Amino acid sequence: MAFGFNTLNSFAQQTSSNQNFQFRAVAELGFLGVLSNQIQFGKSGTYFAYQKEGGQDVLFPVSRLSLELDFKKRNRLIFLYQPLKLESQDLLANDLIVNDLVFKAGSNVKMLYNFPFYRLSYLRELLPNNEKFDFGIGASVQIRNTTINFESGDGELFRTNRNVGIVPIIKLYSKAQIKEKAYLAFEADGFYAPVSYLNGSDEDIIGAILDASLRYGLQIAEPVSSFLNLRYIGGGAVGTNTDSKAVGDGYTKNWINFITVSVGFVYAF
Numbered sequence: 001m002a003f004g005f006n007t008l009n010s011f012a013q014q015t016s017s018n019q020n021f022q023f024r025a026v027a028e029l030g031f032l033g034v035l036s037n038q039i040q041f042g043k044s045g046t047y048f049a050y051q052k053e054g055g056q057d058v059l060f061p062v063s064r065l066s067l068e069l070d071f072k073k074r075n076r077l078i079f080l081y082q083p084l085k086l087e088s089q090d091l092l093a094n095d096l097i098v099n100d101l102v103f104k105a106g107s108n109v110k111m112l113y114n115f116p117f118y119r120l121s122y123l124r125e126l127l128p129n130n131e132k133f134d135f136g137i138g139a140s141v142q143i144r145n146t147t148i149n150f151e152s153g154d155g156e157l158f159r160t161n162r163n164v165g166i167v168p169i170i171k172l173y174s175k176a177q178i179k180e181k182a183y184l185a186f187e188a189d190g191f192y193a194p195v196s197y198l199n200g201s202d203e204d205i206i207g208a209i210l211d212a213s214l215r216y217g218l219q220i221a222e223p224v225s226s227f228l229n230l231r232y233i234g235g236g237a238v239g240t241n242t243d244s245k246a247v248g249d250g251y252t253k254n255w256i257n258f259i260t261v262s263v264g265f266v267y268a269f
């Protein structure tokens with residue numbers, strides 16, 4: 001998000017005064033660095049570190065798109081789409097076991113870590129009369145759409161794990177206007193919970209996510225503003241899903257720590 005509930009430009013202020021709602025389109029583009037990404041499929045499988053043996057020791061392109069609607073001055077809806085696709089290829093330093101399939105040390109393995117998500121959020125402004133500082137709290141519902149593949153270079157060996165899930169999240173947002181046309185903003189979506197209690201499963205599964213960002217924004221020309229954004233994306237899950245159709249015993253452990261740097265633009269209408 002680039003604007004607070006108290007907007008930074010006269011066009012947005014005029015729009016808000018004439019209507020009970022305001023739309024914004026937000027797009028950002030940058031790069032992603034992997035601080036850590038470790039995964040295990042199967043209780044006898046390898047706890048594999050992508051950044052050490054899986055070719056994720058470089059930067060990856062990242063983008064982010066969202067639509068925002070402010071209504072009745074203190075309410076905001078946000079729809080976000082976050083692509084998150086990491087493709088790599090490397091020679092294994094050690095044997096890699098994925099759901100009982102062994103990829104031998106020294107072999108060439110192609111890897112896909114595809115973890116895009118869709119998120120619908122609601123925010124409620126708690127300081128509606130403060131012109132210099134905004135603070136909002138709310139909730140999000142996130143849909144993850146995961147595909148994780150391991151394939152030998154010759155195509156003879158292959159393992160895949162695919163999953164679609166719904167995750168409830170707590171959301172926070174704050175913005176401080178530091179100059180007439182500049183601001184600092186902080187945003188966080190996160191949760192940590194036993195997933196089994198949320199989805200009614202009998203299996204013991206722990207899940208967590210944190211998507212937090214710090215943003216410096218600047219109005220360019222009405223109704224367009226730009227921003228520089230530093231973001232942390234982390235979390236994961238551990239547990240056994242006996243309903244899984246994938247090969248193996250259904251056990252998965254995956255924890256990620258990503259950081260992104262991006263620039264973006266906001267168009268208010």
